[in-house]
Amino acid sequence: MGDEKLRESKLNLNGIDLTPVQDTPVASRKEDTYIRFNVDIELQKHVEKITKGL
Numbered sequence: 001m002g003d004e005k006l007r008e009s010k011l012n013l014n015g016i017d018l019t020p021v022q023d024t025p026v027a028s029r030k031e032d033t034y035i036r037f038n039v040d041i042e043l044q045k046h047v048e049k050i051t052k053g054l
Helices: none
Strands: 029-031 034-036
Touching: none
Parallel strands: none
Antiparallel strands: 029 034
16 A cells, blocks of 8 residues: 545635645555545535635
């Protein structure tokens, strides 16, 4: 297994970041098309709470 991790970001239609980019820890294991982290991942801001029109 390599250094599988997830990068989460939210962009507007113009490609501008609406929230800071968030990297997860390196995955603990890989299963087929899934990667497991064995830690809780918290999104910094829910999509519903982002100001519309940005």
